[in-house]
Amino acid sequence: MAGIELLLLSLILAETSVALDNGLALTPPMGWLAWQRFRCVIDCTNYPDECISEQLFKRTADLMVSEGYADVGYEYVIIDDCWLASSRDAYGRLQPDPDRFPSGIKALADYVHSKGLKFGIYEDYGTNTCAGYPGILGHLETDAQTFADWEVDYVKLDGCYADTKDMNEGYPEFGMYLNATGRPMVYSCSWPVYQEQDGLPVNFELLKQYCNLWRNYGDIDDSWNSVTSIMSYFSSNQDRIAHHAGPGHWNDPDMLIIGNYGLSLEQSKVQMAVWAILASPLLMSNDLSAVEPQFKAVLQNTDAIAINQDPLGIQGRRYGKKQNIEIWIRPITPVVNEQYSYAVAFVSLRTDGIPYPLQFTLQELNLNNPNGYTFQELFSSNDTFIISQNDTLQFRVVPTGVKFYRATVIE
Ligand code: GLA
Numbered sequence: 001m002a003g004i005e006l007l008l009l010s011l012i013l014a015e016t017s018v019a020l021d022n023g024l025a026l027t028p029p030m031g032w033l034a035w036q037r038f039r040c041v042i043d044c045t046n047y048p049d050e051c052i053s054e055q056l057f058k059r060t061a062d063l064m065v066s067e068g069y070a071d072v073g074y075e076y077v078i079i080d081d082c083w084l085a086s087s088r089d090a091y092g093r094l095q096p097d098p099d100r101f102p103s104g105i106k107a108l109a110d111y112v113h114s115k116g117l118k119f120g121i122y123e124d125y126g127t128n129t130c131a132g133y134p135g136i137l138g139h140l141e142t143d144a145q146t147f148a149d150w151e152v153d154y155v156k157l158d159g160c161y162a163d164t165k166d167m168n169e170g171y172p173e174f175g176m177y178l179n180a181t182g183r184p185m186v187y188s189c190s191w192p193v194y195q196e197q198d199g200l201p202v203n204f205e206l207l208k209q210y211c212n213l214w215r216n217y218g219d220i221d222d223s224w225n226s227v228t229s230i231m232s233y234f235s236s237n238q239d240r241i242a243h244h245a246g247p248g249h250w251n252d253p254d255m256l257i258i259g260n261y262g263l264s265l266e267q268s269k270v271q272m273a274v275w276a277i278l279a280s281p282l283l284m285s286n287d288l289s290a291v292e293p294q295f296k297a298v299l300q301n302t303d304a305i306a307i308n309q310d311p312l313g314i315q316g317r318r319y320g321k322k323q324n325i326e327i328w329i330r331p332i333t334p335v336v337n338e339q340y341s342y343a344v345a346f347v348s349l350r351t352d353g354i355p356y357p358l359q360f361t362l363q364e365l366n367l368n369n370p371n372g373y374t375f376q377e378l379f380s381s382n383d384t385f386i387i388s389q390n391d392t393l394q395f396r397v398v399p400t401g402v403k404f405y406r407a408t409v410i411e
Contacts, residue, residue, distance in 0.1 A: 022179060024186045025212040026247040027309040028281045029154065031076025031120070032060055032069075036220055036255045036285035040082040040131045044100060050287075052082045053100035054108050061115045063288035070117060072300045073309065074284065076154050076186070077112050078120030084133035092139060093146050094123075106150045113151065120154030120186070121147060125170050126162030135161055140174045148181035155185050159194035167191040168203055175210040188252065188281075189214040204244040213250040213281055216241060220254035222262035224400060227271050228349065230254065234278055235318035235326075245279050245315035256284045258299050259291035266401030268298045269379050273345040273404040276308035277316035277330040303378040303406060307332060307343040316343065319365070324350045325358060325397055329365065334409060339369040342407045348397040355396035362389055373407035386410065 034052065044051040049059075061077050064070050082097075083105075089095045096105050105121070112119040123143065124135040136143045136157075147155055157174060159167060171191050178185050189211035192202040196216075207214050217233045220226050230253045234241070245251050256275060258268040275282060284299060291299070298304075307330065316330025326347040331340035344365065350356055367373060372388035377395075379402070387393050387407070395403050 022184050022187070022212070022248075024184055024248070025250065027311065027313065028250050028279055029076055029186055029188075029213065030074045030282040030305075030309075031078055031118070031154075031284070032064060032074065032288070033076075033078040033080055033120070033156070033255055033283040033285050034060075035080035035122075036222065036257055037260055037287055038080075038285075042082055042097070042100065049289075051100060052079070054103055057108055058111055060288055061112045061117055064117060065115050067288060067291075067296065068300060069284075069288070070115075072302055073305055074282070076118045076120045076283070078122070078154055078156065078283065080122045080156070081124075081129050081131040081158070082133065083122070084129070086133065088134055088139075092142060094134065094139075094143055105152075109151045118153035119151065120156065121150075121152050122156045122158065124158040124160055124162070125167065125174065125191070126158075126160055128161040130158055130160035136174065137162065137170075140170075141177050144174060144177035144181055147178070147185065148183040151183070152185055154188065156188040157190060159190040162194070164191075164195045164198045164200055167195060168206055172206065172210040186212045188212065192216050193218065204241070208244060208246075208249045212248060213252045215252045215254065217253065220257060222257050222260050224263060224267050227257070227263070227267065227274075231274055231318075231326075231347075238317045242315040242317055245313065247311075247313040250279060250281060250313075251315060253278055253280050256282060256299065257286065258284065259286035259288075259295040264400065265294050265298070266398055268295055269404065270345075270347050270400065270402045272298050272301060272304050273343075273378075273402045274328055274347065276304045276404075277328045277343055277345055279308065279310075279313060279315040279330070282308055298379075301378060303376070304404065307378075307406065310343075322358065323356070324348070325356065327365065332406075336369075336409045336411045339409045341373070341409045342367060344405045344407055346395070346397050346403045348399055348401055350397075351399050353399060355398045357394070357396045359392045359394040361392055362387060365393075367407060369409045371410040373409055376406045376408070378404045378406060 041051045109119040126135045193215045310332040319327045319329040328345040330343040377383040
């Protein structure tokens with residue numbers, strides 16, 4: 001880009017104070033993202049069903065529909081790292097690995113669209129992606145146009161091999177090129193996590209202006225430890241980050257790992273409940289052909305999904321902790337006489353074997369509607385009851401499990 005254009009762009013960036021207005025992600029995006037489960041497997045000879053290839057994404061799109069995920073709201077099928085060829089084409093454009101994506105990305109996007117789904121792709125703001133493939137630096141405008149030409153609906157832009165000090169300008173610049181294509185694309189930014197690692201302050205106002213979602217913290221792995229460390233980051237930092245979430249712009253604690261190797265069924269319910277309370281994007285990273293029915297039921301729990309997708313878009317918080325059981329609360333609709341309804345999750349970090357008994361008054365939970373609430377436990381059937389201001393909520397939570405309630409305000 002010529003110097004004068006760069007100057008103009010920085011002036012525009014400095015002057016702009018409106019929120020990102022691509023009309024997308026008014027509730028947290030839902031879909032599937034390859035990375036956590038499939039990483040950078042590129043050996044299709046030995047691992048034909050697992051390698052990063054057009055087959056994997058076509059199969060996933062098929063299963064999103066046939067296994068009922070699309071019906072409950074999962075929508076985006078998103079490629080992560082390791083889809084690229086090692087160099088650009090003769091015109092300087094990005095190109096996929098020819099052996100693993102022989103039909104090209106446009107054909108893959110068409111396939112995903114033909115299933116009624118949306119298609120996402122991964123790139124990196126720096127010189128290289130985290131796995132070493134070509135990054136977008138020096139090619140921002142071309143690459144935004146290439147994604148639009150391919151009919152991409154969602155772009156995850158990572159931040160490896162980049163100077164974190166340049167990100168406050170570079171990420172917005174790429175976002176402007178995406179918008180300038182005229183094709184609406186959800187823009188997922190990774191810049192906060194890289195800046196925080198370097199000890200730089202994160203400019204959330206800028207983030208909200210240019211990104212639909214952003215990664216705040218390190219990568220999720222396939223373990224309970226990983227889930228609880230992310231929960232711990234989000235609760236310890238909630239005063240600083242939670243209020244920045246809202247329709248069109250979300251904090252992203254990373255993918256759902258439910259249905260893989262690392263989480264028990266009860267731990268899977270915890271991830272679903274806490275990710276719902278955090279208004280997190282619900283991006284599964286699993287092998288949809290191998291998810292056991294009970295885990296699929298957790299991923300397809302429409303009550304938990306409704307909490308996640310609540311139209312107010314208020315991110316919930318960890319409200320407290322009692323006897324090593326965390327209390328997470330999120331205000332949701334319906335709102336009656338200025339009183340919110342709430343999602344309330346009691347998450348046990350205990351490992352002693354009994355289902356642990358607890359009780360709370362509504363006041364202890366700061367649920368102050370004079371007429372009380374209808375409580376419904378979202379992972380058990382037919383468990384609905386009324387709790388008024390004089391009652392006590394009593395329940396038991398299994399080790400590393402959750403009781404997840406919707407408390408609907410009573411008029
Ligand atoms: C980073 C990101 C991950 C994934 C990998 C790909 O670690 O945080 O989500 O995209 O890069 O290499």
